[in-house]
């Protein structure tokens with residue numbers, strides 16, 4: 471017996487030593503990285519800030535699917551773009567699609583023999599609810615630049631800031647005589663906040679109908695996160711490779727009803743509630759996949775030794791680490807299809823057996839799962855023929871873009887040039903963007919905004935006091951200019 475314990479202890483010590491040595495070799499400690507500082511020309515920064523402030527003043531609001539777009543706001547905005555970016559408008563062809571979406575083609579020489587690429591952005595913004603208005607320090611559509619050089623207003627980040635940056639970059643290049651060696655499309659939807667069916671979907675269909683395939687497209691959706699990932703001080707550039715899908719399942723049951731003094735062993739309410747409970751209690755398994763793994767490895771060097779041991783030895787720690795990471799629901803969302811029991815409806819009176827009950831569960835589908843798969847899995851878990859399952863509004867996840875593709879490599883290299891030597895890692899977008907409409911038009915679709923996000927910035931998107939420092943805007947422009955040059959210069 472004693473001998474057995476000796477062997478066991480020795481084996482454990484050997485394992486610990488092995489794990490530690492492996493950690494030091496595979497994931498050596500490193501310093502936290504920081505963003506590169508750059509000199510910017512104040513006059514140029516000011517001009518760009520004024521352009522974004524002016525763009526914010528056009529109330530291109532998406533109020534709802536039933537409300538027609540504000541014709542004047544959109545057409546005035548289009549005229550503003552034409553007037554502000556003359557060199558680009560001279561070089562590019564413009565087509566209006568779906569009423570207000572802008573489809574620009576900047577023709578290339580074709581010298582590179584490369585497929586076209588596309589930059590996506592949306593013109594529309596979400597409304598500002600009446601009750602939130604008093605919380606804004608400057609009017610959401612006033613386009614104020616304060617004395618610290620911060621541009622305030624709805625759309626400053628999502629997504630007019632990006633649209634304006636793209637136009638600034640392209641106009642500057644065009645004015646300097648740059649001619650791309652491949653076609654570059656600029657696809658600016660007008661209803662992204664409503665799902666993009668009238669804008670992005672139509673532009674994608676138009677490209678498809680003409681047999682135009684894109685090598686890659688770049689849209690909003692992810693950014694450089696600073697102070698958001700727990701335990702990581704370095705800013706981390708996250709390039710999103712795919713977008714989750716979604717479906718809502720309605721579990722309903724009917725019953726003849728009656729008086730509550732003589733019930734059966736179930737009611738329409740209990741059947742529906744049980745279905746909702748069962749699917750919630752049987753979540754999709756957490757998977758720490760290769761993309762999350764490359765993310766963890768990118769940020770690991772500055773983590774403490776115990777965390778690095780876990781990350782360097784995923785062959786042993788993977789399931790445990792997945793569980794640990796999922797303690798943050800935000801991180802958990804990247805690892806599986808999520809299940810959220812959001813609504814219930816049943817009964818009219820406390821002493822009447824309900825004739826109808828329903829439970830509503832919203833799923834956000836990971837690219838490895840499908841709408842049909844979600845429905846089938848739920849039916850199996852609930853396994854009750856008294857419960858009817860109806861799928862509402864199913865949308866598949868997009869395909870997963872290539873983290874080794876041309877687009878990814880160029881975006882990564884440009885991040886290095888403009889923001890410095892910071893970790894870059896692939897990720898997943900958990901909200902919807904216009905990019906998903908181009909899934910079958912572009913070989914790869916990436917989502918990355920060249921801006922630095924802190925936790926408080928995340929709250930401002932679709933929230934109050936949306937803002938962007940003018941210096942950050944200038945960096946966005948630098949990024950797009952560098953990326954356009956890299957992607958479309960003959961070499």
Ligand SMILES: [Zn+2]
Pocket residue numbers: 592628629662690
């Ligand atoms: Zn957006």
